[in-house]
Amino acid sequence: MDIYAEEVMDHYEQPRNQGELEGNDVRTARDANASCGDMIQFFIKTKAGRVIDVKWKGIGCAISVAGASKLSEYLQGQSLGDLARMSEAELVKAIGFQVNPGRMKCLTLPIRVVQKILES
Amino acid sequence: MFDPKQVRKDFPILGRVIHDKPLVYLDSGATSQKPKVVLDAEREYYEQHNANVHRGAHTLGDEATQMYQDARSVVARFIGGQSQEVVFVRNATEALNLVAYAWGLDSLRAGDVILTTEMEHHANLVPWQEVARRTGAKVELVKVSAQGLLDQEDYKRKLKLKPKLVAIVQVSNALGTINPVFEMTRMAHKAGAVVVVDGAQAIPHMSVNVNDLECDFYVFSGHKMLGPMGIGVLWGRGNILESMSPFLTGGGMINEVYADHSTWAQVPEKFEAGTPNVAGAVGIKAAIEYLEGLGMDNIRKHDEDIVGYALAKLGEVEQITLLGGRDASKRSGSVNFIYEGVHAHDVATILDSLGVAVRSGHHCTMVLHNALGITASIRASFNVYTIHEDIERLVVALGKVKQVFGR
Numbered sequence: 001m002d003i004y005a006e007e008v009m010d011h012y013e014q015p016r017n018q019g020e021l022e023g024n025d026v027r028t029a030r031d032a033n034a035s036c037g038d039m040i041q042f043f044i045k046t047k048a049g050r051v052i053d054v055k056w057k058g059i060g061c062a063i064s065v066a067g068a069s070k071l072s073e074y075l076q077g078q079s080l081g082d083l084a085r086m087s088e089a090e091l092v093k094a095i096g097f098q099v100n101p102g103r104m105k106c107l108t109l110p111i112r113v114v115q116k117i118l119e120s
Numbered sequence: 121m122f123d124p125k126q127v128r129k130d131f132p133i134l135g136r137v138i139h140d141k142p143l144v145y146l147d148s149g150a151t152s153q154k155p156k157v158v159l160d161a162e163r164e165y166y167e168q169h170n171a172n173v174h175r176g177a178h179t180l181g182d183e184a185t186q187m188y189q190d191a192r193s194v195v196a197r198f199i200g201g202q203s204q205e206v207v208f209v210r211n212a213t214e215a216l217n218l219v220a221y222a223w224g225l226d227s228l229r230a231g232d233v234i235l236t237t238e239m240e241h242h243a244n245l246v247p248w249q250e251v252a253r254r255t256g257a258k259v260e261l262v263k264v265s266a267q268g269l270l271d272q273e274d275y276k277r278k279l280k281l282k283p284k285l286v287a288i289v290q291v292s293n294a295l296g297t298i299n300p301v302f303e304m305t306r307m308a309h310k311a312g313a314v315v316v317v318d319g320a321q322a323i324p325h326m327s328v329n330v331n332d333l334e335c336d337f338y339v340f341s342g343h344k345m346l347g348p349m350g351i352g353v354l355w356g357r358g359n360i361l362e363s364m365s366p367f368l369t370g371g372g373m374i375n376e377v378y379a380d381h382s383t384w385a386q387v388p389e390k391f392e393a394g395t396p397n398v399a400g401a402v403g404i405k406a407a408i409e410y411l412e413g414l415g416m417d418n419i420r421k422h423d424e425d426i427v428g429y430a431l432a433k434l435g436e437v438e439q440i441t442l443l444g445g446r447d448a449s450k451r452s453g454s455v456n457f458i459y460e461g462v463h464a465h466d467v468a469t470i471l472d473s474l475g476v477a478v479r480s481g482h483h484c485t486m487v488l489h490n491a492l493g494i495t496a497s498i499r500a501s502f503n504v505y506t507i508h509e510d511i512e513r514l515v516v517a518l519g520k521v522k523q524v525f526g527r
Contacts, residue, residue, distance in 0.1 A: 003469055004524045035481045036465055037495025059495075061463035062525075103469060 001098045004062065008097055011066035016073055019055040021045050029116035030058075033109050038064050042113045044075065051075050051083070056110070063103050068110035070095045075114065084118045091115075121421060122414050128505045130155040130410075141475030144513045149293055149454045149501030150479050151343045152324060154407075158347060161406035162399045172395055174372060184398055191401035192388070195353055198408045199338065200329035205361060207354040207388040208396055212320040213243040215339035215354035216287075218391060219316055220247035222367040223337075223360070227314075228284055230256025235283035235313065237262040237270055238491045239292045239299075242484040244318045248287060257284070264491050268295040268444030275304065279311040286313040290322035294485040294499065295444035296427065296451035298322070305334050314360070320344055324503060325423040325452045327416035330355055342400060346503070347407035351400030354391070361387040368393040411504075419504055424448045426502045430455040430511045434500075437518055439527065443497060454501035456483075459518070461527045464496035470524055474517040 021028075021043035030041035038060035045053035054072045058065070074094050075083070086094070091111045092104075099107050128134050131153045136143040145153060165187060171180035173188045189203070196203045209215045224247075228234070234248045238261045245259075252259045260278050263271040270288075279286075286308035290301050305315045316337040319328060324345040330338045337360075342351040356364075366373055366384055373393040375383040384390045411419060428448035434440050434457055443456040459467045468480035479499045482489045489495060500514055 003473075004466075009524070034486070035496075036463070037482070037489075038463075061465045063466070100469070103465065106465065 001100065003097075003099050003103065005098070007070075008062060008066045011069040012062040015065055015069040017054050017069065018057060019043075020057060021053060021055045027117045027120060029113050029120065031109060031113045031116065033060075033064070033105055036061060036064075036106070038106070038109055040064060040068050040110050040113050042068075042072070042110065042117060044114070044117050046080060049080050051078050051080065056113075060109065061106055063097070063099055063106035064109045067095055067097060067107045068113075070097065071110050071114060080118065083114075088112075088115070121418050122504070124422060124505055124507050127414070128507070130157070131505050132156055132159070134505060138475040138477070139473055144476040144510045144517075146500040146502065146506070146510060146514060147477045147479050148324075148503035148506070149321060149344070149483075149499060151349065152346050152503045153505065154348065154403075155346055155410050157410050158403050158406045162348060162403045165399045165402045170398075173398055174389070188396065188398045188401050191405035194405045194408050196355075198328075198412070199323075199353075199355055200331050201338075201355045202358060204387055205355055205358050207356065207361070207391040208401055209352045209354055209391075210350055210397070211341040211343070211352035212318060212339045213341075213352075215337075215352055216243050216316070216318065217247045218354055218367040219337050219339075219356070220251045222364045222391070223314070224248070224251035224257075224285070225254060226365055228252075228255040228257040232257040233278075233281045233283040234259045234285045234287065235262065235278050235281070235308075236260075236287040237289065238264045238487050239270060239295065239297065239485070240287070240289050240487070241293050241318065241320070242486070243320075244287050244289060244316070245487065248285075261487065262288075264295075264488060266492075268292070268297050270297075270299055270304075272300075276307070279307055279313075282311055283308070283313045285316065286311075287316040287318070289318040289320075290328075291319075291325070291452045292444070292485075292488075293321045293454070294456055294483045294488055294497070296454045296456065297444055298326075298450055298452050301335065302333050309334070321453050324411075324419075326420045336360055342404040342407060345404075345407055346410060348400050348403035351397050351404050353404075358387070361391070364391075366390050366393070370394055372396070414504060420452075422504060422506075423452055423502065426506050426508075426511070427451050427453070427455060429508055430500060430502075430514075433511050433515050437515060439522070440518070443492065443494075453503075454499050456497050456499045458494060458497050459521060462521055462525050464498045466525070467498050467518075467521050470521050471514070471517045474513075474520060476514050476517045478514070 040058035343349040464480035
């Protein structure tokens, strides 16, 4: 398994959709992995039950940053209902990165943040 | 002096291959590996002597009880205490919780001060926060200097608050600093405090004598000193242990039980409710005998040599910032560092891909990491089987971090 595959490093070096969103139609949440010092916050703008814009900000290791970046791309245009029905494992699959068990919590950090928004 | 290359032959796990590379185990501060004599001792106990202790008039029960008490005597001798002052627990964390709950809840009142340090492992901080919350006592922390030492001026200032309890770590798990525990204990006693010493990272690497230290409680885990997991030791001064209420209650720790009340067994049994970890006790005894066979003074010499070599070699790597002091004679067990621009977990994952096992994160010292202004660090930690080649393999493996991250 090449955990630092080209796609991971690409998303880490040039993270997509970084920034913040404001407005009544924007939902946000954040979470942290205390033992790593990593923190991720997502902003999701919705219209008619769909994601129409996504931004995120935070600090973290290569896996959590690349994971947040890739997830932010995946979320664009998705139906909130469909996303809410996805399990953590399905969202890991959607991101598509291979990590060993010890690093799974890095990859699931952005997922947990998005799930917080979907539950809110 | 022993030859660590010969010592390695006693540790079966060091023959492991990880990702097609021979294992370089540099995470002994988290848990040490175990020599075959320890594994054999546990196995022999279960295969030949297993029975519950302190009960049943049968031969196996007598043998198991004898082995358990022998282990207690060996631990007592090893640290210069008395057998009845040695309480077997699961680990250093449980020992500290025992002191916090059994001594702290009865002895601390609202407004009392508990003095500990920014350098503590969470095990010697969180239980005191909990006891403070329940009693209304207040936790004060001695500051750590930029050089990774306890600020002795700050300590003296805070002793003026007349703390009821001083809790200090002998060797920092995150900086390797050896603290002047004896001098600090003397000062604490003059201020009227009871002194608890967390010896988890000291006892694997140096000779410890609780009477020379003059502390009131000393705690450590078996698994960091070549022994098994699940066995640890609380040593406490006899008169203090006598005066304390039990921590956990139930079987094994009682004298007489009536429908509405009970009386307690003598110490140390008063603090050992339920079936104890007899195999673990047998294992820690075997570990102590193994350590004594190498000689604690030799072990400390080897420790200092490895720490010094690691400081020198890692100091040559451009991207690395070392944490803590640079004098190996004042450090033990580990070298901590950060890799500029790459997260500690990413560094550890890349090292693992080359068979090098290190710890990354805050090492259960979030307060210390905050005080140092960092979020996570990398720790290479050592034991009697660590050799110069391990450090050299670490340095070579760090080269791959640059390859992957380009910095």
